Amino acid sequence: xxxxxxxxxxxxxxxxxxxxxxxxQNLNHDAMYWYRQDPGQGLRLIYYSQIVNDFQKGDxxxxxxxxxxxxxxxxxxxTSAQKNPTAFYLCASSxxxxxxxxxxxxxxxxxxxx
Amino acid sequence: xxxxxxxxxxxxxxxxxxxxxxxxxxxxxTVNLFWYVQYPGQHLQLLLKYFSGxxxxxxxxxxxxxxxxxxxxxxxxxxxxxxxxxxxxxxxxNAGYSTLTFGKGTMLLVSP
Numbered sequence: 001x002x003x004x005x006x007x008x009x010x011x012x013x014x015x016x017x018x019x020x021x022x023x024x025q026n027l028n029h030d031a032m033y034w035y036r037q038d039p040g041q042g043l044r045l046i047y048y049s050q051i052v053n054d055f056q057k058g059d060x061x062x063x064x065x066x067x068x069x070x071x072x073x074x075x076x077x078x079t080s081a082q083k084n085p086t087a088f089y090l091c092a093s094s095x096x097x098x099x100x101x102x103x104x105x106x107x108x109x110x111x112x113x114x
Numbered sequence: 115x116x117x118x119x120x121x122x123x124x125x126x127x128x129x130x131x132x133x134x135x136x137x138x139x140x141x142x143x144t145v146n147l148f149w150y151v152q153y154p155g156q157h158l159q160l161l162l163k164y165f166s167g168x169x170x171x172x173x174x175x176x177x178x179x180x181x182x183x184x185x186x187x188x189x190x191x192x193x194x195x196x197x198x199x200x201x202x203x204x205x206x207x208n209a210g211y212s213t214l215t216f217g218k219g220t221m222l223l224v225s226p
Contacts, residue, residue, distance in 0.1 A: 004157075035216075040123065042204060042218040043158075058213060090158065099208040100146040100165065105158040 004106035023091035120217035137205030
């Protein structure tokens with residue numbers, strides 16, 4: 001069953017700790033994306049990767065880091081530099097790079113920083 | 115930079131009522147337009163998209179949207195909503211080589 005998995009579903013961390021959110025896809029998609037969703041704010045792009053070993057900053061990259069060592073994996077690290085990390089994080093993928101392609105989304109990870 | 119505006123943050127309708135959700139964008143050139151939907155407890159998924167051609171686009175579950183270039187709009191419509199249409203709806207725009215910009219979303223509640 002093809003799709004995108006994100007783990008964990010809920011994550012709690014203490015302020016000042018780095019935390020890594022997992023995103024895996026078995027759709028054989030080239031491009032992957034990380035969005036942040038806040039109530040009433042829609043989705044905002046954090047980072048994206050159009051091909052393995054390459055990624056670009058999105059609109060709100062400060063305080064986040066990513067890696068793309070494998071085609072199927074695109075983990076997101078929320079660092080202690082992110083001023084307001086509590087949010088719902090969505091990972092997505094698309095068949096090819098370029099933002100006109102349909103993006104397929106994972107179930108999301110809700111991060112709460114205490 | 116492009117921006118997307120969804121006029122209604124919350125909409126409440128009774129079953130069988132007609133639906134129209136507004137979406138306006140700011141970009142003067144060629145755009146690719148999308149509506150995504152997030153049903154309760156489900157993944158965000160594509161409802162419909164417009165790239166070119168017929169400005170009236172049909173999507174899944176009886177939804178359609180009309181691209182009106184002169185008004186920079188891409189409104190979503192459905193003639194008769196069902197309780198199962200309760201969800202959050204996002205309009206999104208891609209222009210040229212830019213990224214995908216989402217609107218802030220409209221929460222639709224359909225009462226049975």
